[in-house]
Amino acid sequence: MNPQDEERITQWIDGTLSDTDVQDLLETHPELHEAKSQSESLGKLLRKELDSGEQIPYPDFFNHQLKKRIEEEDAESPSAAADQKDALAESMFPRFMFFKKMAPLAALAVIGLFIALLFFNVPVGGSKIVSTYTPNPALEAKIFYSDEAGATVLLIEGLADIPAQQNITGVQAVGYAPDADASHLTLYSTQNKPILALTVDRKAQPRIRKLSF
Amino acid sequence: MNKSGPNPSNPTIEDDGRRSQNPPANSPRSEAGDGPPDEELVRLGQQGDMAAFDVLVTRYRGKVYAMIVNIIHNQAESWDLAQDAFIKAWKALPKFEARSNFYTWLYRITHNVTYDWLRKKKIESGTEFDETIKSDQVVAAAPTSPKDISQPDDDLEKSELRLRIEAAINELSPDHRDVILLKEIQGCRYQEIADILNISIGTVMSRLFYARKKLQTTLEDLQP
Numbered sequence: 001m002n003p004q005d006e007e008r009i010t011q012w013i014d015g016t017l018s019d020t021d022v023q024d025l026l027e028t029h030p031e032l033h034e035a036k037s038q039s040e041s042l043g044k045l046l047r048k049e050l051d052s053g054e055q056i057p058y059p060d061f062f063n064h065q066l067k068k069r070i071e072e073e074d075a076e077s078p079s080a081a082a083d084q085k086d087a088l089a090e091s092m093f094p095r096f097m098f099f100k101k102m103a104p105l106a107a108l109a110v111i112g113l114f115i116a117l118l119f120f121n122v123p124v125g126g127s128k129i130v131s132t133y134t135p136n137p138a139l140e141a142k143i144f145y146s147d148e149a150g151a152t153v154l155l156i157e158g159l160a161d162i163p164a165q166q167n168i169t170g171v172q173a174v175g176y177a178p179d180a181d182a183s184h185l186t187l188y189s190t191q192n193k194p195i196l197a198l199t200v201d202r203k204a205q206p207r208i209r210k211l212s213f
Numbered sequence: 214m215n216k217s218g219p220n221p222s223n224p225t226i227e228d229d230g231r232r233s234q235n236p237p238a239n240s241p242r243s244e245a246g247d248g249p250p251d252e253e254l255v256r257l258g259q260q261g262d263m264a265a266f267d268v269l270v271t272r273y274r275g276k277v278y279a280m281i282v283n284i285i286h287n288q289a290e291s292w293d294l295a296q297d298a299f300i301k302a303w304k305a306l307p308k309f310e311a312r313s314n315f316y317t318w319l320y321r322i323t324h325n326v327t328y329d330w331l332r333k334k335k336i337e338s339g340t341e342f343d344e345t346i347k348s349d350q351v352v353a354a355a356p357t358s359p360k361d362i363s364q365p366d367d368d369l370e371k372s373e374l375r376l377r378i379e380a381a382i383n384e385l386s387p388d389h390r391d392v393i394l395l396k397e398i399q400g401c402r403y404q405e406i407a408d409i410l411n412i413s414i415g416t417v418m419s420r421l422f423y424a425r426k427k428l429q430t431t432l433e434d435l436q437p
Contacts, residue, residue, distance in 0.1 A: 003415065003419055006418065006419050006422040006423075007415055007418040007419060007422070009422060010418040010419075010421045010422045011418065013425070014396075014421075035429075038429050039425050039429070042397075042425060042428055042429055042432065043397045045378070045432070045435060046378065046393070046397045046398060047397060047398060049374055049375045049378050050279075050283055050375070050378065050379075050394075050398050051278075051279040051282055051283060051398075055275055056274045056275045056278040056292070056295065057278075057288060057292060058292075059271075059274065059275075062270075062274055062292070062295070062296070063267055063270055063271060063274070065296060066270060066296055066299050066300065067263065067267065069296060069300055070263070070300060070303055073300065073304075
């Protein structure tokens with residue numbers, strides 16, 4: 001079969017050519033009728049099983065985060081046009097601009113609070129997390145102090161089960177040290193070895209990096 | 214998601230060269246729903262109007278995300294890459310000359326972002342803490358997806374079927390995988406696929422011919 005015939009068959013399968021248009025091919029290759037039927041079934045199966053794009057996880061947060069990143073990137077390379085865009089954005093979305101300015105600070109504050117709760121055994125009555133936010137309303141976050149564990153526990157309900165073959169290991173950190181400009185924290189083991197680094201990535205999202213276990 | 218309907222003032226070109234006033238039912242544009250036409254939003258976006266661009270993001274974020282997740286099969290990375298694609302689109306928007314549809318242009322950016330990432334990941338593999346869970350490790354749905362009301366057996370069966378299909382698509386060459394996903398899942402026309410992948414319409418049709426043949430063989434037992 002030559003390339004021109006392949007193209008004609010494809011068009012016929014997709015309905016842009018009729019049976020009459022490919023009559024010569026159908027006479028010499030009667031099996032093409034079955035091939036067309038199979039292609040149509042295949043297409044239906046793919047569309048049914050694969051994501052065609054009706055939903056993205058956390059859609060509102062997607063737009064919010066995108067806006068924040070665009071503003072941050074504009075701020076990194078300021079120009080007259082970028083300034084104009086920022087001004088326009090601020091007039092329309094003043095809250096986004098507030099989040100943009102506060103995000104790195106907030107991320108560090110969350111990390112700091114986490115450290116404080118985890119490593120200094122702050123009594124539950126002395127420090128309290130008053131609210132939590134889960135972008136997906138189907139998830140529920142609970143925070144409570146476990147006397148047995150001597151730690152504050154963050155519990156997230158609604159996540160799918162972790163596959164049994166997923167290996168989960170824990171670490172015990174007994175100390176920490178911020179770097180010179182306080183942009184990240186390094187956590188240390190009982191042997192005084194650096195084991196984890198808590199940092200903020202270029203999108204101002206908290207990140208945990210494994211150093212050594 | 215905002216919806217926008219067909220735009221009679223902007224006829225589209227059919228694959229056979231005829232001009233049509235309305236896109237086909239499964240085209241990306243026709244699923245975008247009501248609201249201002251893309252052309253108007255693009256024009257405003259080019260003037261720095263972020264709110265107009267935000268509408269375009271809302272209109273196409275699901276399609277862009279799906280396009281990526283069907284190639285790399287990792288939800289978290291796909292979400293981030295979809296962000297990168299829209300950021301690139303925002304930066305390049307002043308240069309967009311509307312020779313093609315906005316979504317065709319956006320898909321092209323998305324395609325490039327995805328394959329750049331795959332190339333980079335190949336080079337950097339093993340150097341960073343791996344926070345991802347691969348799709349073949351997932352029992353039902355995605356690891357971070359909330360539980361839904363469907364029965365676990367349904368989930369398991371669906372997941373297995375989906376994984377079979379994903380594996381079959383992964384066995385295709387990248388060239389064949391691209392055309393099958395753009396045609397069957399995204400509902401693009403031959404000309405749109407040709408624009409996105411920067412190839413001729415004839416090549417699109419030829420690749421579709423072989424991609425379907427290969428998939429039919431691989432998934433033969435799933436066909437009625």
